[in-house]
Amino acid sequence: MTEKISVNSQAKLSEAITMLTRLFRDKKFVVVSMRPGKDRTLDQNALWFAMYDRIAKTTDMGDVEDVRRYCKLHFGVPIMRSSSRDFFEGWATSFVHLTYERKLHLMGACAMFGPDGFPVTRLFNREQGCIYTDKIAAYFGGNGVYFDDLLGEAAA
Missing domain, CATH: 3.30.429 (Macrophage Migration Inhibitory Factor)
Structure with missing residues (x-):
């Protein structure tokens, strides 16, 4: 325990x-x-889920879990690969050869990694969490998703 x-x-x-x-x-x-x-905060988790929800409602990417998987794979994995040698080597050994669809699937709930999927964002420290937030906001903000109200609340 x-x-x-x-x-x-x-x-x-x-x-x-x-x-x-x-x-x-x-x-x-x-x-x-x-x-x-401080560890990565619960406020960051709440912000990410609000962002995922906004993206899901404003784009045709699917539901919140589809968006979460996409963000973990496209933004979270590169952050971890660049900041952790162990993560980089583990990804290269175990995941790089998988199809895109399989990698995306493993980012969400699955039998192998449980309800949260492959650990990416839960490994972040506070700074990495901020980088992740910024990358999501920059990418989707550039594609017409509005986050100013959410990010303003997070800064307050």
Whole structure:
């Protein structure tokens, strides 16, 4: 059992202490790892899904999941390939030979990778998430999809 909590308020600190106390009481041995800084945020996830929804409603690309698969493959994979040697080598070994249709399929829910598909965006740090957002906005904004209202909310 692995549990993770981000502490960004007094309430979250109390929750983390309670979790740690409970785990120690139940298991008598707990490994704790801490680091400062933020993970990719839930706000980024919400923004991406709002963007996927807007793209799906304004284009003929299909539903939200079709758009999500497309964005992960076309924008997320290149970000990860350029920033992680392991990802680059893994992609080259296991995916580069697959057809486009198969790669696109694996980006979404599938038996091999579960409901979220091949891990791409969940591997992002905050900066990579910002780059991903910018790439989606630039590409689809250039194709007539309006995001200013969504991106304005994210900046606020």
